Amino acid sequence: MIRVWVIGLVLVSAQLALAADPSASLRPVQRGGNAVQQPLTLEATGAISQPQQSAPQDAAKQRGGIFSSLRPLFRSNKAAKEGRAQKRLQAKGAVCGDLAIQGEQVGRVTGKLRGCGIENAVRVRSVSGVGLSQRAVMDCKTAGALKVWLEQSAKPALSKQGGGLSSLRVAAHYACRTRNNQKGAKLSEHGKGRAIDISGFRLADGSEVSVLKGWNARRYSKAMRRMHKGACGPFGTVLGPKANRFHLDHFHFDTARYRSGSYCK
Incomplete structure (x- = not known):
């Protein structure tokens, strides 16, 4: 009887020793590539202790696999879709991501004067179905402003004249020069690809009206x-026949912005 009691005491002592020392546990331990990620734990300081990555995840990160980051995959898919959409528009002759603005990409344009140039220039041939007498080089912001003006003002204004507006006579677009070509003057917005000058309008029936003659003409004023x-x-800037002697025969439009708002004369 005493012998059985002694054996039981020895077994209980052994179990207590194993509980005190986890490393001595009889359970198999995960090793090497089969290691799994442990859950987050909260340390005594209150900070979250990050678990160690398992060996498969470490290897995947080194290879740039899916575990390295999921976000780039989604960004890449979105960028790919946008790229395909842009190519479809370009195939249809669109620039600035707008089917209503037809032309071609030009890219970076430089000039001789300091401050001249356009980073992402386009050469526009028509906007909202209205042709340009010459392909005009500008930035997309200016092309977009031209579209808004044509759709909201120019086309409605001439809708009852000669079958409506057909094309614009472009007097000037990108040109690396000073304002009004005056020596010592500030750089013109034309030199930044932000301006276009329009001297006349061609109607669907073939007739034309110029700014010079039409401004005070009873039919077109x-x-x-x-x-x-x-x-x-x-x-941002609108100049016409009443502005000064340099603009008697054309409208000058540019997308420069001022704190006080648009400057129109």
Whole structure:
């Protein structure tokens, strides 16, 4: 009887020793590549102790696998979709990501004067179905402003004249020069690809009206003033026949912005 009691005491002591020392546990221990990630634990300081990565995840990170980051995969898919959409638009002749703006990509444009140039220039041939007498080089912000002006002001103003607006006579677009070509003057917005000068309008029936003759003509004066006023907003600067002697025969539009708002004269 005493012998059985002694054996039982020895077994209990052994179990207590194993409980005190986890490393001596009889359970198999995960090793090497089969190691699994342990759950997050909260240390005495209250900080979350990050678990060690398992060997498969470490290897995947080194290879740049899925465990390295899930986000780049989703970003890549989105970028790929946007790229395909952009190519489809370009295949249809669109620039600036807008089917209404037809032309071609030009890229970076430089000039001789300091401050001249355009980072991402486009050469526009038509906007909202209205052709340009010459392909005009500008940035996309200016092309977008031209679209807004045509759709909201120019086309409505001439909708009842000669079958409507067909094309614009472009007097100037990108040119690395000073304002009004005056020596010592500030750099023109034309030199930054932010401006376009329009000297006349061609109608669907083939007739044309110029800013010079149409501004005070009974038949076109109302439409001319409506177009001039309507440009104030989409563009930051709007100059016409009343501005000065340099603009008697054309409208000057540019996308420069001022704290006080658009400058229109």
